[in-house]
Amino acid sequence: MQALPPKPNFLSVAVRLPANWPQPHRAGVAAPPEIQALRFSSLEARAGTDWDGDILTSTNTASVEIGSNLFDFSAPRSRPGSFHFNFHLIDFPAGLVRPYTLRVIARNTAGQTREVDVPFRISGRSPASAFNAEAQSTDALSAPPLVDMNGKGVDLLHGVTVIAFIYTRCPDPTMCPLVTAKFARMARSLTGTPVRLLEITLDPAYDTPAVLRAYGRSAGADGIRWTLATGEPTAIAAFAERAGLYVDRPRPGLILHTEAVLIARNGILENTFVGNDWTAAELAAEARSIVTLPANPLARFALRLFGGVVRTCSAALASGVSPFVLLTILGGVLAFGSLLFAGRRRIRTRFARR
Secondary structure, eight states: OOOOOOOOTTEEEOSSOOTTOOOOOOOOTTSOOOEEEEEESOSEEETTSEEEEEEEEOTTEEEEEEEOSSOEEEEOEEETTEEEEEEEOOOOOGGGOSEEEEEEEEEETTOOEEEEEEEEEEESSOGGGSSSTTOOTTOBOOOOOEEETTSOBOOOSSSEEEEEEEOTTOOOTTSHHHHHHHHHHHHHHTTTSSOEEEEEESOTTTOOHHHHHHHHHHHTOOSSSEEEEEEOHHHHHHHHHHTTOOEEEEETTEEEEOOEEEEEETTEEEEEEESSOOOHHHHHHHHHHHTTOOOOHHHHHHHHHHHHHHHHHHHHHHTTOOHHHHHHHHHHHHHHHHHHHHHHHHHHHHHHHO
16 A cells, blocks of 8 residues: 655644634735645544544635545635535445545636645544444554553554453463463564564453463563553453453353454554464464565465354354254365365466476
């Protein structure tokens, strides 16, 4: 993707007009148009919110258009040299949620133009609902303030981070201890990369930084590239719920919960993998790919294939399809895939010989 332009130095990002907002520059009718100042309420359009802005131009400017490769509109003129717009954003399809470049164009009556490019991003959900059971890729990360095992704040707004939820008193070896063991293998395979690993406790009342430090060190966590974190109990509970986890506390010290692994980059959710059947190699390959490092494509394919099969099977069983019919269909799909792969390999060999 092409790099975004830098933010213009005459752009203000504020909810209201700044106190030092200038007056329009008076210019002759034939003078080239000028853009003197911009104000956007945000450089990120988020579903469910309002987005507005003001644009100050020379007085000979007849119109102002704002657009990207996705949309464009004309900002209404309130008085000579002053333009204002306001939109309430309902929602965005997942495919449109990504960075953009806004192009602000001022035109005078003679048709001359002045253009300014502004970095911009479209996000699909509000911070309060950034994570949920149907969380989509590129949602904004909305994590609570976290403290790691060394008592330091956790930064999730820069770099790539693999996130999982655990608690140190978990008695089931196939749940939290297994996740931590996989994180240990990932930590070894990701040595020398900028990828960070983070396990967040679901039992913050018990899992203090000291408890997490002892637990983490016994597993091999270095507290830097791989660390464990805690935070305010109600905030972590809400965050886990937004991540799609079902959490139940039948008695003190026991927490029943579903599993999910998140991968975030620069504060944006890249991927969510539900369940605990992923392998360390698969998730490490996915993380390496996100930071544009060489990655095992077969491991990434297996990670997505398993997730797709699980979701499809769950939906089919919930709708009343019998397990026998479902297994028959899956067997046919796998057989067809094997034949297709074998045929593709044969075609490749034939062309290679030529």
